Amino acid sequence: MSPAHVTRALTPSQTVGPFFHDCLLRADATCDTLAGDDASGQRIHVHGRVLDGDGMPVPDAVLELWQADDHGVYHHPADPRWTRPTSFSGFGRVGTDEDGRFAFTSVLPGRVPGPGDELQAPHISIAVFARGLLNHLFTRMYFPDEPSNDTDRTMLSVPAHRRPTLIARATSPVDGSVGARMFQFDIVLQGSDETVFFAIA
């Protein structure tokens, strides 16, 4: 958009504060499954913690999640390859518990078109909201042992020593996760292991 067309100033952000649970996480507003049982693709279970600058759990955070389906298609009108609504949504919203823990299930996302002719590495977009965050934070979760991470333009925008903060860790299956791949992904808001957050606006 050229400046000549900008006529209205954006509304500033404010924190979600500590009292959002009854609204943002009410039973029919929270969503810990990004893909219905009948969605195609490799099932995944993701769990992790949100930690502050003292390494203490953040018990009052909300994560929103957004991803493409297993073919790398976003179920959204702005994705020209998308055709029709299905049981796959690609959207999730989960809160953290008193230990800062969160969990969600989905299918492994496919590769999405990126800048130029390149495909992006599989990833899940994450927005972090919490008391004390005056504006939400954007990051991405990538997958381990994925060769395309090395050519992903978003990943390459990040200083090499900080890239590991964006890559989930594969963990052992647990009961109830038959056939699913398990991943752990912690989000560190501040400190030496601080997660990379993006200047998306």
Add this chain to the structure above:
Amino acid sequence: MITTIGEIVRGDASVFPPYLYDAYRSTIRRAPRQPLVEVPLTLSEMTGPWRPSERVTPEDADLTRNAGTGGEAIGQRIIVTGHVTDEGGAPLPNMLIEIWQANAAGRYVHKADQWPGPLDPNFLGIGRCLTNAAGEYRFLTVRPGAYPWRNEPNAWRPAHIHISLLGNSWKDRLVTQMYFPDDPLLGRDAIFNAVPESSRRRLIASYDHDVTQAEWALGWRWDIVVGGAAATTFESGP
């Protein structure tokens, strides 16, 4: 207000608050300290959750009666309405608007709110609606009270309504708060004042007598502007 203001801001630094604003104590150990990383805008950022929830009902927008008790919330009845547009003024329909607020006495139902303000059994303090074809939202609620918090000695938050807007694009997600004009607590509030001074007024609603309904409710108008994905170009595949 004397405070340390961090340099890390996402978005226009004349509009959006910094992550570190130490007068708001909760930012100190939660604000990132590393620079935000510039990344290309891709389909991942230009798409986003958008299908309106089929669960949203007209009753959800009436906070005076949606507690399910059959009773009505106590307080000054108000209508809060406005238009959601992009920067070019284009209306944004089908946005999911979610709000939460304290009751007329300044008390939240939330279990973590334990100050001795009275609860109202007929008020949950949560509501939601979808913007219509003109980008308009509308709620009936009661005017929230101020409430104390422990940010500094004798700290009170000015009356406000929390609001979440979902449905344009991932990059343009917005959560913010609406305030009322002439509130003597605004000047002391660390959260409100974290917004750059020239932009603070955009968080304050205006009294609108055309919205006011005779012998029923006072009207407040608050328009919201979020980035418009459709008008923006981005890098993508062939």
